[in-house]
Amino acid sequence: MEEFDNIAISSRIRLARNVDGLNFYTKLESDVDAKYITDSVMETLDKFEVFNFCSLKDLTLNECNALFEQHLISRELIENKDISGVAISEDGKIIVMVNEEDHIREQCIEKGFNLYKPYRRLTQIDDEILSSLPIAFDDELGFITASPSNLGTGMRASVMLFLPACELLNKIDDIFIRAKENGLTIRGIYGEGSRALGYFYQISNQGSLGLDENEIIDKVSDFIYSICNEEQESRQALLEEDYEKFRDMALRAYGIVTNCYSLNEGEMMELLAAVKLGEVLGFIRISSDEKFQKLFYEGASANLAEIFELTDTKEENIIRAEYISKKVKELAQRRV
Numbered sequence: 001m002e003e004f005d006n007i008a009i010s011s012r013i014r015l016a017r018n019v020d021g022l023n024f025y026t027k028l029e030s031d032v033d034a035k036y037i038t039d040s041v042m043e044t045l046d047k048f049e050v051f052n053f054c055s056l057k058d059l060t061l062n063e064c065n066a067l068f069e070q071h072l073i074s075r076e077l078i079e080n081k082d083i084s085g086v087a088i089s090e091d092g093k094i095i096v097m098v099n100e101e102d103h104i105r106e107q108c109i110e111k112g113f114n115l116y117k118p119y120r121r122l123t124q125i126d127d128e129i130l131s132s133l134p135i136a137f138d139d140e141l142g143f144i145t146a147s148p149s150n151l152g153t154g155m156r157a158s159v160m161l162f163l164p165a166c167e168l169l170n171k172i173d174d175i176f177i178r179a180k181e182n183g184l185t186i187r188g189i190y191g192e193g194s195r196a197l198g199y200f201y202q203i204s205n206q207g208s209l210g211l212d213e214n215e216i217i218d219k220v221s222d223f224i225y226s227i228c229n230e231e232q233e234s235r236q237a238l239l240e241e242d243y244e245k246f247r248d249m250a251l252r253a254y255g256i257v258t259n260c261y262s263l264n265e266g267e268m269m270e271l272l273a274a275v276k277l278g279e280v281l282g283f284i285r286i287s288s289d290e291k292f293q294k295l296f297y298e299g300a301s302a303n304l305a306e307i308f309e310l311t312d313t314k315e316e317n318i319i320r321a322e323y324i325s326k327k328v329k330e331l332a333q334r335r336v
Contacts, residue, residue, distance in 0.1 A: 008113030158204030198273030250278025
């Protein structure tokens with residue numbers, strides 16, 4: 001839905017699968033079991049487009065954290081570094097994590113608000129995995145998963161939303177309540193257990209038992225649609241409430257982020273979000289939303305360390321300020 005492109009950042013479908021007869025990752029009996037799962041998944045993926053696979057034990061911890069900051073892998077996968085791995089499609093939209101909380105976590109991420117698009121693409125991968133591997137399934141419980149909340153379809157459908165107006169107008173608590181009433185859950189930018197940063201929220205189904213895949217997608221989509229409409233109305237309300245205040249907020253953030261000498265990660269997130277708010281309210285012009293969105297992780301600690309050789313936090317903050325300032329100047333200009 002293109003009218004919500006500046007609200008809905010991305011749509012993700014994730015499927016949890018486990019190999020029948022093998023313990024969950026915490027009690028895998030041997031490295032042989034872990035290797036069997038990895039080899040079987042890679043053999044299946046070889047039938048499709050090009051995937052780049054890496055074992056996390058071959059990566060440094062910083063390289064792992066950089067993938068986490070890009071929302072490509074989970075914190076749990078890093079915790080299982082000795083036996084886990086990840087396969088990423090050439091376009092970076094399909095990610096298959098191996099030996100995470102579940103043996104197999106398939107996910108597809110697409111820009112904007114359209115959960116059926118990643119679902120259709122991921123289904124092709126999942127169908128092949130189901131036909132190639134003995135996946136644990138029960139006629140009553142559905143797919144057997146490590147977490148009871150994933151029993152049933154094993155599906156998590158989620159949308160990443162940018163909700164500055166709802167937050168500034170103190171509507172977030174009410175949205176949390178309504179989400180819970182609808183069997184949905186809201187998390188921060190880095191998923192479960194993370195707090196909201198820069199007005200970003202992930203909304204997804206809380207469970208999947210008793211619903212089929214289409215019902216889950218429709219349920220999440222209906223709620224997201226209502227929130228997107230509410231955010232649009234709230235943005236107009238901000239302008240009507242105090243135009244000068246929010247123009248100043250956005251342009252002040254633009255001035256700071258393009259001129260500061262030192263910038264920590266939390267400050268960067270808040271300032272970039274305020275600049276992004278300025279864009280949706282019409283105070284700032286951003287030439288590429290996609291490139292601007294990448295700054296939120298390019299300036300994060302691990303990714304910044306992959307770009308530059310950093311030795312301490314003080315140096316990191318100075319380098320971050322220089323890098324983000326340059327990029328924002330290239331991508332964003334204040335409107336007259």
